[in-house]
Amino acid sequence: xxxxxxxxxxxxxxxxxxxxxxxxxxxxxxxxxxxxxxxxxxxxxxxxxxxxxxxxxxxxxxxxxxxxxxxxxxxxxxxxxxxxxxxxxxxxxxxxx
Numbered sequence: 001x002x003x004x005x006x007x008x009x010x011x012x013x014x015x016x017x018x019x020x021x022x023x024x025x026x027x028x029x030x031x032x033x034x035x036x037x038x039x040x041x042x043x044x045x046x047x048x049x050x051x052x053x054x055x056x057x058x059x060x061x062x063x064x065x066x067x068x069x070x071x072x073x074x075x076x077x078x079x080x081x082x083x084x085x086x087x088x089x090x091x092x093x094x095x096x097x
Contacts, residue, residue: 021028
């Protein structure tokens, strides 16, 4: 019931504003100008946000592309430990990699 009353109130306000704007062309023009300014500002903000996202994505990709220090296995001088899987694919027996 409360939502229905709220919707009726909102519809009444919208109807009153529309009637006012229809009878006052200068007010209608001002509202259009303000709406256009708001749209331009929203577009500008969206473009800025898009540029920030591109920059952060590029930065994250650069970090991901860098090799981690000490992770190069070819420079390792210590003994290598074989890795044993629980079951081999063909025999079901443990497999050493």
